[in-house]
Amino acid sequence: xxxxxxxxxxxxxxxxxxxxxxxxxxxxxxxxxxxxxxxxxxxxxxxxxxxxxxxxxxxxxxxxxxxxxxxxxxxxxxxxxxxxxxxxxxxxxxxxxxxxxxxxxxxxxxxxxxxxxxxxxxxxxxxxxxxxxxxxxxxxxxxxxxxxxxxxxxxxxxxxxxxxxxxxxxxxxxxxxxxxxxxxxxxxxxxxxxxxxxxxxxxxxxxxxxxxxxxxxxxxxxxxxxxxxxxxxxxxxxxxx
Numbered sequence: 001x002x003x004x005x006x007x008x009x010x011x012x013x014x015x016x017x018x019x020x021x022x023x024x025x026x027x028x029x030x031x032x033x034x035x036x037x038x039x040x041x042x043x044x045x046x047x048x049x050x051x052x053x054x055x056x057x058x059x060x061x062x063x064x065x066x067x068x069x070x071x072x073x074x075x076x077x078x079x080x081x082x083x084x085x086x087x088x089x090x091x092x093x094x095x096x097x098x099x100x101x102x103x104x105x106x107x108x109x110x111x112x113x114x115x116x117x118x119x120x121x122x123x124x125x126x127x128x129x130x131x132x133x134x135x136x137x138x139x140x141x142x143x144x145x146x147x148x149x150x151x152x153x154x155x156x157x158x159x160x161x162x163x164x165x166x167x168x169x170x171x172x173x174x175x176x177x178x179x180x181x182x183x184x185x186x187x188x189x190x191x192x193x194x195x196x197x198x199x200x201x202x203x204x205x206x207x208x209x210x211x212x213x214x215x216x217x218x219x220x221x222x223x224x225x226x227x228x229x230x231x232x233x234x235x236x237x238x239x240x241x
Contacts, residue, residue: 018130033154133165
């Protein structure tokens with residue numbers, strides 16, 4: 001999964017998670033809890049393994065994270081209760097944040113701009129929205145009633161609404177159909193809006209900087225190759241007449 005086009009797998013997993021979660025909410029699927037668990041498990045495993053790292057450096061961490069998230073999600077699907085909710089939410093938040101860190105190191109301020117980096121930048125933006133949605137879910141679990149218009153008893157039922165709210169807040173649209181009702185929720189909401197604006201600014205600066213550095217390096221290399229050789233540097237094989 002690692003390589004030049006590694007981010008396409010992560011983008012596909014993220015889009016699949018968002019789309020299928022929306023479809024399950026649209027049709028009120030009876031197995032929504034189990035379906036969300038499976039999709040989230042696959043997405044996190046792909047997110048952890050899709051990012052290029054120094055060989056052997058994060059392998060043990062990746063294996064451990066994959067085993068933990070698979071164990072927690074499978075156990076919750078078998079029990080079909082809210083007992084493991086906080087463990088699922090916190091572990092998902094941490095693992096997605098770790099994946100975001102690795103993506104950021106690979107995409108921002110290094111190398112040349114290519115299609116894979118553009119896709120990676122999109123993945124980072126979507127990961128920020130998904131991570132913030134899990135932060136909202138944690139707050140709603142600890143402080144019930146932190147957000148308006150949430151009716152589900154299990155967090156999987158509220159995931160679609162808070163993913164939607166997170167993406168709307170990240171892009172500073174603010175439709176107002178879901179609103180934070182308590183101080184911690186309000187704090188997270190305006191911090192996400194600030195993060196969204198800051199990320200787009202840093203992304204544009206990074207892409208332009210990398211492109212200019214690559215262009216300047218190419219021009220300098222071309223100039224060095226085309227520089228004429230002076231007569232003094234050609235040797236003294238021929239004597240002057």
